[in-house]
Amino acid sequence: MSYWRGPLPRTNDLLDPVVVAEDSLGLKRVVCADQEEEDDDVVSEEEPVIGFPAATVWLAAMTFVIAVLSEYVVRTIESASDSWGISVRFSSIILLPIVGNAAEHASTVIFAFKNKLDITLGVALGSATQISMFVVPICVIVAWIMGTHMDLDFNLLETGSFFISVLLTTFTLQDGTSHYMKGLVLLLCYFVIGACFFVL
Template sequence: SRACSIVMLLAYVAYLFFQLKTHRQLFEPQEVEDDGDDSVSQDEAVLGFSSAMIWLGVMTLMTAVLSEFVVSTIEAASKSWELSVSFISIILIPIVGNAAEHAGAVIFAFKNKLDITLGVSLGSATQISMFVVPLSVLVAWIMGVPMDLDFNLLETGSLFLAVLVTVFTLQDGSSHYLKGLLLLFCYIVIAICFFVLRQRGNGSNDDVHHQLGVASKPWRI
């Protein structure tokens, strides 16, 4: 897991270098010319670079403090609500925590800025899977905390299904309501799977695989 985490971090750094340096023109938004109006309206920056960095630091600090409270109370909430920890941490918390990000993506989509919408949604998913997760494994290694990339069958299948549906949805470069419904239905199916899942005991992978009716040997990456 630690070796894979290092490789994933290197791949993410290469992706950033490709996107921001060598092939930046591929990720720039396409300008749409309006024949009826010669003056093209440009969005003005609300914050400067220094102000944005200050606000980013303040919000990051506040998020870190609040995350400590969330982590310390998630197991108690799981018992009181009679929900699995997986459902709360994978479904409920991301919906609430990323509410502003979701709202921003929807607003940009209404403004017909699909490139920014995809950048917000897919960029966040890529950052979590290729940067945050492997970085957490390496930080846990340094701190002496046991953590690896040992995903159970349901989590691995959900990740594979989400990536597969997203690729087939975006491959032709068009968008309509049916594709949006398909993505929503896919998310609902994944949420139902984690809602039905009940982790017994300490929530180990063996318990999860026993509930799924498969072999108890986990998929170790």
């Protein structure tokens, strides 16, 4: 792509020039024919695979299936923790989110391979934000209605892990770029938090 001030060049000066537009500075945008085809390919958006009604039906069906499977997982988590020799806290905070968010993890990896960082961060961080800001308070309110003791009085380890993970994620992703070292730092932070819950 090139900009040209003044009269347009002759056809033999450039290979088949095509004038697309003239900007506010009076510069005419001159694009070769083959480059114009490449730009059209880049600008073209991806077409949706399914429509909105079908997506809504699939979302409702998958939500129902996941709710049923989650009920089975919650019922067996205590017996599984006893048989494996690990604490219920470690199973529910470290292992259960890995299995429960497997679909979100897969989608973030797929979008990351397609170099769509904004969607990747939206899925990964949006899920954690929804859990901390919506799901946990709703669970406390529902438990209060059902007469079950549940509050937001977390222990020192849970509060410290939450604070450190949010702080580290903010400082790691605030510049809007990504490379392997940032991913390694976040993975090591997750392993350290998992080791703390496993030991304590």
